[in-house]
Amino acid sequence: MSDYxxxxxxxxxxxxxxxxxxxxxxxxxxxxxxxxxxxxVCLGLPGTLPILNQKVLEYAVKAGLALxxxxxxxxxxxxxxxxxxxLTKAYQISQYDLPIAEHGYIDIIVGGKEKRIxxxxxxxxxxxxxxxxxxxxxxxxxxxxADYNRAGIPLIEIVSEPDMRSAEEVKAYxxxxxxxxxxxxxxxxxxxxxxxxxxxxxxxxxxGQAVFGTRAEIKNLNSFRSVERAIKYEIARQEDxxxxxxxxxxETRTWDETKGQTFSLRxxxxxxDYRYFPEPDLPPIIVDKAWVEQLRQDLxxxxxxxxMRLITEDHLPEYDASIxxxxxxxxxxxxxxxxHYDDAKKAANWIMGELMAxxxxxxxxxxxxxxxxxxxxxxxxxxxxxxxxxxxxxxxxAEMFDTGKKAAEIIKEKGLVQISDTNAIxxxxxxxxxxxxKSVEDFKGGKKQAMGFLVGQVMKATKGQANPAVVNQLLNExxxxx
Amino acid sequence: xxxxxAVVEKVAxxxxxxxxxxxxxxYIKQLNDILSTMEILKSxxxxxxxxxxxxxxxxxxxxxxxxxxxxxxxxxxxxAPDEIEGMFGVPKIV
Numbered sequence: 172m173s174d175y176x177x178x179x180x181x182x183x184x185x186x187x188x189x190x191x192x193x194x195x196x197x198x199x200x201x202x203x204x205x206x207x208x209x210x211x212v213c214l215g216l217p218g219t220l221p222i223l224n225q226k227v228l229e230y231a232v233k234a235g236l237a238l239x240x241x242x243x244x245x246x247x248x249x250x251x252x253x254x255x256x257x258l259t260k261a262y263q264i265s266q267y268d269l270p271i272a273e274h275g276y277i278d279i280i281v282g283g284k285e286k287r288i289x290x291x292x293x294x295x296x297x298x299x300x301x302x303x304x305x306x307x308x309x310x311x312x313x314x315x316x317a318d319y320n321r322a323g324i325p326l327i328e329i330v331s332e333p334d335m336r337s338a339e340e341v342k343a344y345x346x347x348x349x350x351x352x353x354x355x356x357x358x359x360x361x362x363x364x365x366x367x368x369x370x371x372x373x374x375x376x377x378x379g380q381a382v383f384g385t386r387a388e389i390k391n392l393n394s395f396r397s398v399e400r401a402i403k404y405e406i407a408r409q410e411d412x413x414x415x416x417x418x419x420x421x422e423t424r425t426w427d428e429t430k431g432q433t434f435s436l437r438x439x440x441x442x443x444d445y446r447y448f449p450e451p452d453l454p455p456i457i458v459d460k461a462w463v464e465q466l467r468q469d470l471x472x473x474x475x476x477x478x479m480r481l482i483t484e485d486h487l488p489e490y491d492a493s494i495x496x497x498x499x500x501x502x503x504x505x506x507x508x509x510x511h512y513d514d515a516k517k518a519a520n521w522i523m524g525e526l527m528a529x530x531x532x533x534x535x536x537x538x539x540x541x542x543x544x545x546x547x548x549x550x551x552x553x554x555x556x557x558x559x560x561x562x563x564x565x566x567x568x569a570e571m572f573d574t575g576k577k578a579a580e581i582i583k584e585k586g587l588v589q590i591s592d593t594n595a596i597x598x599x600x601x602x603x604x605x606x607x608x609k610s611v612e613d614f615k616g617g618k619k620q621a622m623g624f625l626v627g628q629v630m631k632a633t634k635g636q637a638n639p640a641v642v643n644q645l646l647n648e649x650x651x652x653x
Numbered sequence: 654x655x656x657x658x659a660v661v662e663k664v665a666x667x668x669x670x671x672x673x674x675x676x677x678x679x680y681i682k683q684l685n686d687i688l689s690t691m692e693i694l695k696s697x698x699x700x701x702x703x704x705x706x707x708x709x710x711x712x713x714x715x716x717x718x719x720x721x722x723x724x725x726x727x728x729x730x731x732x733a734p735d736e737i738e739g740m741f742g743v744p745k746i747v
Contacts, residue, residue, distance in 0.1 A: 210729075228715065317740055
């Protein structure tokens with residue numbers, strides 16, 4: 172057990188899903204040719220004026236409400252000054268002392284225990300451009316190339332309190348945050364694609380000490396996995412320093428995914444160094460209370476509420492409810508399936524089993540899914556009716572997953588309807604018994620496992636379509652008469 | 654004196670300005686003059702007056718989330734000191 176308590180706070184940047192940038196009408200579409208989604212405003216050319224995108228404010232307020240924040244009645248933008256070629260203006264338009272939302276929280280569950288993680292603030296800001304360094308790393312590069320398509324894409328930055336004490340808590344917080352953001356539809360919140368980015372502030376202090384130790388900020392975390400790995404690495408690094416009687420330096424460190432280490436990027440600039448001052452080009456924002464209340468009313472059911480509903484109304488186990496509600500895609504599919512199908516537990520099993528396994532192995536996202544809930548419901552109904560066996564259902568499912576065809580269509584096309592007709596099965600059994608005299612003898616000699624072999628032969632002969640219950644019953648009857 | 658050499662040097666560094674000795678001396682004096690003048694404002698009683706974030710009587714100036722055409726790439730890059738593969742080439746950063 173370590174001598175130190177781990178203190179972690181997160182700064183999460185979420186890219187908002189608007190059609191246009193935060194201060195100009197350039198598209199936010201991803202993947203355009205470099206510098207084709209750029210105009211004089213987002214390039215910060217002299218004489219241009221930024222105008223706030225109304226949708227950005229709406230989404231930021233929605234996020235604030237969903238994260239239990241107080242929405243500021245009076246909010247403003249500020250300039251954060253820094254020299255770096257990812258922004259052409261030498262400042263980023265952000266919010267400093269009057270952010271749009273403050274004092275929120277998220278409840279997470281770790282190790283069966285609920286814990287509240289405070290949210291300090293949420294503010295709106297513009298994203299920076301993308302730099303491609305000409306060389307293997309930024310420090311050895313001969314120069315860089317700037318693409319400003321991303322400059323001006325709207326972001327909200329969600330700053331947590333330093334309330335997290337382990338990598339597990341961070342993971343739970345991030346997963347819940349991501350789910351909430353997805354549910355309210357303000358962002359895709361996908362870490363791998365950069366629409367959710369996370370910086371980790373981490374420090375250690377001896378247990379019992381009231382003041383925090385010196386923290387390091389870790390950047391360049393591109394997946395949940397890298398967040399977890401980087402935290403574990405950084406804890407060990409700081410522990411080593413402290414155990415050797417050294418001092419942790421306040422600095423920004425970058426995570427190297429292949430090396431599995433953090434490296435010093437630059438000593439942390441004091442917040443004074445950014446020389447924030449009110450953005451004179453943008454007037455203040457005074458939100459209409461009635462509008463905020465309307466947005467609050469219109470918020471969809473959030474993950475924690477949905478989870479409770481699945482436990483209390485659908486009687487799903489807590490584990491199932493957690494998985495189903497962890498992402499909007501899963502939750503929506505479940506709701507869609509349940510609209511056409513009554514057995515909640517079976518619906519959950521198929522989603523968590525067959526569906527998610529296939530999605531993972533083929534790397535398919537909810538938005539790319541070919542199979543629709545209604546068709547899945549049809550498949551499960553066919554299975555329940557006994558029209559197809561469980562094994563066949565999985566085969567049909569695989570085809571539905573690949574092609575998006577309806578269950579009935581595939582069953583018919585492939586002649587997969589389950590054979591429950593006793594005459595038909597009886598004929599097959601007679602053949603099997605005639606062709607396998609040794610197994611029949613074994614069975615009569617007391618080797619009951621020979622029965623399993625014979626059942627297998629019947630199923631094989633019927634391409635798995637024979638109703639297993641009928642096969643078992645008929646076979647038993649016939650064997651006992653021999 | 655409110656602004657000393659250290660402050661000027663730091664601000665110059667943050668602004669990426671290369672100042673010579675004469676300029677540093679000049680800016681120490683000029684910046685102090687400006688701040689001394691601003692000191693006069695401190696004599697005004699601002700009790701009960703809310704801080705002002707913007708000088709114009711405006712609020713909530715916003716636009717609809719509708720896409721407008723961007724500028725032609727050729728024009729965007731026309732003033733780039735160094736264009737490489739449709740991007741702005743910039744010197745070594747760190």
